Amino acid sequence: MTVTIVDYQFQEVAVGTGSLPFIISPGSEVLLTSLFLQINNINNRIELKATIGWEAQLLLLNIVPKLLFRIRRGGTSAPATVVFQTTDSVFLGTASEGPWVPLDFTTSFQHTEAATAGIVGTFQQYALTVEHIGQNSATITGPVHFDGIVYL
Numbered sequence: 001m002t003v004t005i006v007d008y009q010f011q012e013v014a015v016g017t018g019s020l021p022f023i024i025s026p027g028s029e030v031l032l033t034s035l036f037l038q039i040n041n042i043n044n045r046i047e048l049k050a051t052i053g054w055e056a057q058l059l060l061l062n063i064v065p066k067l068l069f070r071i072r073r074g075g076t077s078a079p080a081t082v083v084f085q086t087t088d089s090v091f092l093g094t095a096s097e098g099p100w101v102p103l104d105f106t107t108s109f110q111h112t113e114a115a116t117a118g119i120v121g122t123f124q125q126y127a128l129t130v131e132h133i134g135q136n137s138a139t140i141t142g143p144v145h146f147d148g149i150v151y152l
Helices: none
Strands: 005-013 022-024 029-039 045-056 066-073 081-089 103-114 122-132 138-151
Touching: 005 029, 022 122, 029 045, 029 138, 045 066, 045 081, 045 122, 066 103, 081 103, 122 138
Parallel strands: none
Antiparallel strands: 005 138, 022 138, 029 122, 045 103, 045 138, 066 081, 066 122
């Protein structure tokens, strides 16, 4: 079976560039980056991959940061459709074991979906976002990498 690449795009935000690093506190969804892909056939498959570097620090509390990563189609925030989401968290220890130095983590994931009639013939925006749904704070340090491939 022959696979044809119809479209490919990526965004890379290196450590220390753009708005990186930035602290994320609980409560709001933040856009990390986005890309546009051409969907031209009902038989297209869309593959999206993301890698995000982040940092957590336990100061004097045994609180666990928990990040919710989303890929949205059609915009950068609600009501754009969430096509994929996953969480990542870390238990850093207890207050009696600390204080802790910042610890670096990397979250990576991949999502594949089939084209639907409603998106055929369009350039679709796919947005990579993060929301802190735990407690304490975390820092998005980067790099942030997001790529999309459309196959036929």
